Amino acid sequence: MASTATAPAPQPIPPSLSLPPSQFARLQPHAYLLAHLSPPASSQQPSIRANGRSPSQFRVTSANTGSLTHTNGSAVVRLGDTTAVCGVKAEILHTEDIASWSVSHSSSSSFASNKRRKLTNPTAKLGEDRTDSGDNESHIEDFSLLVPNLSLSTGCAPGLIPGAPPSALAQSMSHQILSLLHTSRLVRAEDLQIWYERPNFGPEEPEHHNESEQMDVDVEQEGSDEASIQTGEIKAFWVLYIDIMIISLAGNPFDAAWTAVLAALRDTKLPRAWWDVDNETVVCSDIVSEARKLSLWGLPIASSFGVFEADAAAGWRSVTIQDAEEERKLAEGDRKGIQRRWVLADPDGYEEGLSQERVCLVVDKPQGGDGKVFIVKMEKNGGFAVDRKELKELVDISTRRWEDINQILKQC
The missing domain is CATH 3.30.230.70 (GHMP Kinase, N-terminal domain)
Structure with missing residues (x-):
């Protein structure tokens, strides 16, 4: 009798050690957004948000x-x-x-x-x-x-x-x-x-005989x-x-x-x-x-921003003396060019849950104001990361946003 050879059983495929982006975003939301905003220097990829926008870009x-x-x-x-x-x-x-x-x-x-x-x-x-x-x-x-x-x-x-x-x-x-x-x-x-x-029916017009009476x-x-x-x-x-x-x-x-x-x-x-x-x-x-x-009166346009910090616990630290060391590290990182925080314009629902500090600016450019920008409202809450220099940059971004919304509303 002829003998028949049996085929070897297929080897099971080892499970992948990497997670799909959607699961990574749900399990580690802070690390997922940080990986997009702060990519490795060797990758030569630009700093971009998880939704594909730049930090200062608004949604359509x-x-x-x-x-x-x-x-x-x-x-x-x-x-x-x-x-x-x-x-x-x-x-x-x-x-x-x-x-x-x-x-x-x-x-x-x-x-x-x-x-x-x-x-x-x-x-x-x-x-x-x-x-x-x-x-x-x-x-x-x-x-x-x-x-x-x-x-x-x-x-x-x-x-x-x-x-x-x-x-x-x-x-x-x-x-x-x-x-x-x-x-x-x-x-x-x-x-x-x-x-x-x-x-007003007005008084009856009297007869005038000379110029003095007319003036009276x-x-x-x-x-x-x-x-x-x-x-x-x-x-x-x-x-x-x-x-x-x-x-x-x-x-x-x-x-x-x-x-x-x-x-x-x-x-x-x-x-x-x-x-x-x-x-x-x-x-x-x-x-x-x-x-x-x-x-x-005018056209006051609102622009909201969210602040995302590299340290996930930065927003939950109490303001005590121990925070001085953390602030020193942040300042040292800024001097070395290491970005530790990002101000995100028009944060979506995913980014809002990761932002501890929020900024809202309402600006207006009245007609005939020679291009002057008026700050109608400035509100900042949730932290102390945004300083005077960053607020000035946000005013410039809000001014450009005013131009965009003004053109959109003119077409309505």
Whole structure:
């Protein structure tokens, strides 16, 4: 009989000692990001973030306005995978419904001065008018004429479950947006005021017999015109309810939400409204062409940054005397050219969990300001790594970011 040879059993493949990048990112997130930002010198690879961006690069931003037809203004802003939807709804608030309203709040003298300023200097810059309208601007904050509310949509992030109460992040961001609206004085109080101007039929023109009498009459007419201007009275205000919903959360929600608020306010139109004496109520025109847009003060743009440190425990150390040695090592590393920290612009959700210190800058470049940059807000919390020199660099990055967002909003 012929003998048959049996094939040898296949040898098992030894398991690989390396981990896929996705598992490495979940198991060792700090080491994974550090490996991208600080590659070995022998590899000759540039310092780049895990998402492929440079430290000062923002995610792709897009904006669209007018998406919601049942609002006075709306916008959808997408910042990478973070998406914010904003809708502005205007309602009328009568002064008789304001408990703190009094005759002094009607500010007829302020109304007259504004009228005279516009008549005598119709080409005045917006910035000049803004500095002179402090009394009127207080109406917005005193009577809560701007009411922002931010909510996180169910499913926008893994931790948000249906039926959960408003998170601390949503409440905090609502307060930040309200504070920034008041600080920047973005909305003009004059746009939200509904006035009633009593009709001025004027005095009968007398007969004049000589030049001296004519001059006296001219003086009286000037006084009568000023008195007629002072007959104006505020009867109601527009209240703007600004609702923001984050439908997709992938890091840096404040920049997306604030940009959506800016785009929605630029898109907001208020109908022509007047006081009806016969019915003692405010009447609005239903003619679309008579609606007017808000004339906003400037365009404050927010830019957020996160600070990533090479030492994973740097953010958790207590501020004690023992930290002096660590600070000495950091300073020595800086002198040798060894980078120990990175300031990451527009951090995504992965980077936010690894950043202990955060910086938010809001800058504006008003028209006619000769290229000057105004810092509307500067907020830094969570650490003390960013110094004055780095803050100046962040202002320059925020200025370039302002140019980009300005071009995006102009195309809406």
